[in-house]
Structure formats: structure tokens, C-alpha cells
Amino acid sequence: MIPVVKTIDEIREYVNKWHKEGLSVGLVPTMGYLHEGHKSLIDRAVSENDRVVVSDFVNPTQFGPNEDLEAYPRDIERDAALCESAGAAVVFNPEPEEMYDNALTTVSVDKITKVLCGKTRPVHFAGVCTVVSKLFNIVKPDRAYFGQKDAQQLIVVKKMVKDLNFDIEIVGCPIVREADGLAKSSRNTYLNAEERKAALCLSRGLSAGRKLIENGERSAEAVKNVVRGEIEKEQLAKIDYVEAVNAETLDNAETAEAPLLVAVAVYIGKTRLIDNFIVE
């Protein structure tokens, strides 16, 4: 059975041994409750590294005071089985006290964390950057894998890695979707049957926007209007944002030109879902 280690000292023993042996190490940072999206990251990591560490940690510091920290689904045994079958070497599953022992240090990225999800989640990205920095220093991976579904997170982590000179390759992996188009997310488990159907408005809206661009539309405003219009047809949906931005700077895009990120955040009932597409 794959080892599930709880302490920083233990995971360091594994990775330091591998580093001494000259083996390459891949890291897949997750909040657990793994689905096929995570599995695609682990598969990619296994194919590119000698050893793969999956961190499985619901990081409290990236949740705001009124967010779903307590409700966030957890199932470490199922997670460990998935990691093992995908070929990972070890799961790192610390408790919050192991990670934050009277910690006072924060890693934050300015500007690109103030837009999109950062507007309604002001502490989120500092929490992400801090825990990812910690995981990088604990595991010292050669490569780390992040899903394109959290597009802003991927962009912020890449910027942090560049700014702080982490010697780590950040690999972004495509969104994995259910058969009907809904982007895979651990939070999909919050949806009841009616909401599950309603949640399709995100991918439907984004598909409509993407089609418009493929058909030659150049106005970012027109693209956003089509996405927004499609989502607004759904009665259970409440839009947080529909944005079209430069996929590197996250500045608002005037024209629908590469590199373009079209991203949405939508409440379906009480569940906040995100989705996006990128034009490269």
C-alpha cells in the first residue's frame, strides 16, 4: 500500500533519499477528494518523473471566513488508493498544526491576485502561494503540476515561481470534464440533482463564447455578453464574474486575441463553481 505520511520530517526522508540517488521528483499539490482531473495531473507527473509525491491537504489559509473550509469533502483512503493506482510514490497528508505552527510568514503576489477570483476571495491567493512555497521547500520537486481549471491559480503560481526564483518547472494540465461538459471539481459533490443540471450553464456559456471567437468575433465585450447571456438563462445561477483578460497579465482584454483567458465564477445555489477557456 502507498505510504501516507503525516509529518514534514517523514516526507523529507523520502525526498532527500531520492534526491541523493539522483532521481527526479514530481509534486502534485491537491486539497484531496481526488477526481479524474487530479488523476490526469498524477498521470502526467508519473510519466515525467522518477518519483511522484501527491500532497493531500485542505489548506485552511486559502479559505475566507465565510467559505466552505469545514464542509470541504475529505476521503484520504480513497485518495491514497487512487494515488497508488496512478503510480505515485507517497501521499503527504499533514494536519494543519503540522503545517502552521504559530506561523507568521506569508507569500503574496500583487495585482494579478486582485482580479477575477481575488475580488471576492481577498485572502485566497496569499494562502495558496504560502502553502505552495512550503510544499516546494519541503518536497524540492523538479516539476509541479497544476490544473488549468484553476487558471488564475496557475498563472499566480507561475509568477511567484519566477519572482522568487524557485528552480521548479510548473506544468499546467488541461481541464478534465464530465461527459456532459461540467468541469470536474471536488465541489461538484455539493450539488443536488437539480443544481447538477443547472451547473452545465458554465461550460455551455464558455462553449458559446469560444465558438464566437472561432467564427471571427474580435470584441472581448461581445464574447463576454454571449457567455453571460447563456449563463443568465439558468434560473439557479448567480454570476460572480464573467471576464475576458490577457492570459499572462490578467489585464482586461479589449480584443478577443491570444493570449486570452475567458473565465467565469458562478454560484449554483450555495456552491461557487469556476470554469474557463484559453485562446493561445
Added chain:
Amino acid sequence: MIPVVKTIDEIREYVNKWHKEGLSVGLVPTMGYLHEGHKSLIDRAVSENDRVVVSDFVNPTQFGPNEDLEAYPRDIERDAALCESAGAAVVFNPEPEEMYDNALTTVSVDKITKVLCGKTRPVHFAGVCTVVSKLFNIVKPDRAYFGQKDAQQLIVVKKMVKDLNFDIEIVGCPIVREADGLAKSSRNTYLNAEERKAALCLSRGLSAGRKLIENGERSAEAVKNVVRGEIEKEQLAKIDYVEAVNAETLDNAETAEAPLLVAVAVYIGKTRLIDNFIVE
């Protein structure tokens, strides 16, 4: 002649080669204009590591808008000669543009950066922590050496290393003083003859405070009063702070008990000098 490298890629070539060869690496981060205090750090690093990198970088982000960034003394040729004679392997001397290329990322430590020097230098420690994080990720040292003269900096860096799980040993080294007691500092070069004499009030005040404790004084207030009184006798001196704090938490100390840090910051003319002693 010791190599003085200007780019991150170049210094990485050196250290990555050493790491592959299994050599240990020590880092001495400095702002250059090296004196015997720095030399004591390099000596210690050379004695404990196979290879020593001295970084020589006047880091703009740790200076406030009205501080002495422009005036700060620089002499890379003399520095390189000192590093070579002390047995360092390479000097890393980047330009600010090489270190900060539209950077948006900051590493900050809360609470212990708000007291002592942090009160009058609100951006200083975030600048220090960010550049030190970068240097750690670039050089990946086994050990890094900091002077006890910047006592708060040493404490903040140790806290950051613990919180972010850097796998680096932080070594603090004793204050090196001139024959008459003045703590060595690159900023001593700002002092004219009269100010140079006046600057002795810092070490004189601290000595008086230390003696009081050795003689059994237990009130931190009494110790501070003696230090303050001694400094106030000097007409050219303007006290920024005289503090007695817990040497780990930097909380105000009521009693003069170990671990105790007694620290002062004093303007001598326009030059701000710091000094301290620790009771362990």
C-alpha cells in the same frame, strides 16, 4: 581572481555543479562594502562548507523612500578581493533589474517585523525576506550566515525559514567591533570625525546596561533607563528606540531575563546606527 557573476543563470551554473558533485554550499548574503564583520561571516562559512557564495547586492526593496539607497557605499572590487582572500568561491553581484523583473511577489513576516526597526522602517523586513528567499532559491545553500548586529533581521529570517520550511541552517555570528567598541557597519563611513566619536554612545550605553544585568538588576525598565541615560549624554545623538524584548518573540520584556535582546537605534547626525546585546 575570484569570479564576480552578474546573472542568476551564471551563479546557478556554479551551485548546480557543486550540488551534483555532492559539495556543501554556504551563502553569506551582504549588501557589499564589506568590513571585518562580513569577513567573520565568510570565515565561518568557509570553515563549515565546501564552497562559499557571497552575494553582494544593495537591495533596493529594503530601503524606504527617504532612506539612504543612493548614498549606500559600494566598492565591488575591494569586496571581491576580500572575498577571495577569505576563501569564498564566487561573488554574486547582480543589478536590481536582474533581481526584480516586473516582480509582484513579496515574502512578509507579521508581528515581529512591526517592532524595533520595523516601527520606523515599515517596508524594510519584507524587502529583506523577499530578497533572502530569492537568494536561497538561487543558491540553494546548506547554510546561510547572518550577523548578530542586525539582531531583528536574524530573528525574522530564522522565523521565515521555519515557517516556509526552507531546508537551510541559519547561522548567527557575533558582532565585530572597532577597538573602541563601535559596532562595525558599512554605514560608519557616513560619519565625520566628530560624529564618529559621538557614535560610541551606543556601545557605551549597551555596556552599561549589560553591566547592570550582570550585577543582578532584574527590571527591564531599569536596564533601558541606564542605556537611554548614557546615550542621551551625547549631544549629537537622537534616539530612535531603546528596547528590551524577548529575543525570540520580540515581545516587550518586563524582567531582564534570558532570552533577552536589548537593542538600540540612534541617529548620529543623519546616520542611523543600530547595536544590541543578547542575554542567553
